[in-house]
Amino acid sequence: MAQVNIRVDDLVKAKAESACSDMGMSMTTAINIFLVKLGNERRIPFEVSAQPTISRAEAESLFLQKMKAAEDEVGKGNYKTSEEMHKFLGV
Numbered sequence: 001m002a003q004v005n006i007r008v009d010d011l012v013k014a015k016a017e018s019a020c021s022d023m024g025m026s027m028t029t030a031i032n033i034f035l036v037k038l039g040n041e042r043r044i045p046f047e048v049s050a051q052p053t054i055s056r057a058e059a060e061s062l063f064l065q066k067m068k069a070a071e072d073e074v075g076k077g078n079y080k081t082s083e084e085m086h087k088f089l090g091v
Contacts, residue, residue, distance in 0.1 A: 004031075066090070 008016075013027075020027045037045040054062070066089050070079075079085045 016030070017027050020030045023030075034045065070085050070089055073079060073088065074085065079088070
């Protein structure tokens with residue numbers, strides 16, 4: 001059996017150990033699950049993406065502003081179809 005040594009931030013390790021413990025497994029088991037899936041599927045088994053450019057609160061605020069604007073436009077009769085409203089909202 002091979003051994004893998006990695007360096008990880010202390011807080012990251014503590015949180016991971018706690019999560020694994022809550023699921024009834026060791027961190028070694030969790031990492032082995034990851035490595036098996038990586039090897040079998042030849043991909044990272046979860047989404048990896050960059051941090052959003054705006055915070056969740058900012059995104060929610062922007063969404064609510066657009067929804068209010070869309071409601072105002074609907075009230076004025078400016079949308080004939082839901083597709084027109086979706087285009088306005090960017091969804």
